[in-house]
Amino acid sequence: MEKLKILVVDDESRMRKLVRDFLVKQDFEVVEAEDGEDALNKFYAQKDISLIILDVMMPKINGWEVCREIRENSKVPIIMLTAKGEESDELMGFDIGADEYISKPFSPKILVARVEAILRRAGKKEEGTLDIGGIIIDKPGHQVIADGKVMELSYKEFELLSYFVENRGIALSREKILNHVWNYDYFGDARTIDTHVKKLRSKLGSRGDYIKTIWGMGYKFEVEE
Template sequence: MKKVLVVDDEERIRKLVGDFLKKEGFKVIEAEDGRKALEILEEDREINLVILDVMMPEYDGWAVLREIRKRSRLPVVMLTARDGEEDEVFGFELGADEYISKPFSPQILTARIKAILRRMGEEDGEVKIYKGLKIDVKGRLVEVDGERVELTLKEFELLHFLVRNEGRALSREQILDAVWDINYYGDMRTVDTHIKNLRLKLKDKGVYIQTVRGIGYRFEGER
């Protein structure tokens, strides 16, 4: 049974999300603020995903997300009343895997959660080796010049999708549909933001991800 931590200062929201997830077979743990959430995550290493509200007193969702990303690639879904594009892009830059605005559909939220966990659980035995870059798909590990690189779940999925389509020019729409789900309604800048972050983390091997003017991106690795 997958375990989900729901973090929101509104008891009504925690109950709504929790009840729906329980009906779908998830085990749910609740936290009413950011500090409590971090305490739970420190004690319970079996949590599979976090649903995190942004606007909370004292320790907000952004602060919690930063702390999570310092220690793990645990999937995080941001749940917030703020629906501006800048907030959404900011969330992805910090390492969020999904960003869902209130009011929301519990069915859509659950579908997104299942999609994230399904992608995490997919086992693919491939190990791709390029000059200075190693990608272990099954282990979800990436090394640049022999040193491990920490990627968020979305960054890894993006890299994996590009590599699986090596040599092929992919549009932003194709990337968004494949990596973020066909029902994702976010801004196309989400793709550009993640590509930028991925290139930075891959250091000089970031050049393997090429920009194709007027189309999108293409992966061309050197062997």
């Protein structure tokens, strides 16, 4: 079986080696890049990168800019790494299309667990098409159509919407959403769900009202017939 290829981008060689060693132990193939410019060159040259681990603070081109450019051309999962722990930085990361956000210092084992969780979700072949309330979710094609128009959704937004639709009419706690959509424990940090729901509602336009807030608990997807 062919190994999945992961691009690790960090200007600190020691950090790249630490991450690479843990990933290689889990049988991943690792490509390294030392700055943003190097990352973009290798991403476009390799063409079979399954996931990117991307540092924010780098010379030449920073991680934000790399993420923005890649998102214009690809939905490859991206995990952002940063030494900063500010909430605004985390929200910015999600806003430009990052799938996960991990602050340094971090546990390499936790990072690998998150990599595996994302790749499991990305590689999970789910059959069928969901059609409800004017929203069509093409799961094999990983595409959402609303009012006849293709929606530009990130990987996590697609997964979140699919989970809502599959559980329509059911009140879902934030913890339950985290466990099913992110596939691991977020240690009670629900900001990422609220951020993704806000963006998803905005992209769905008037149909964003289908996602109801259950105060003090979570959300429920409900379509009035």
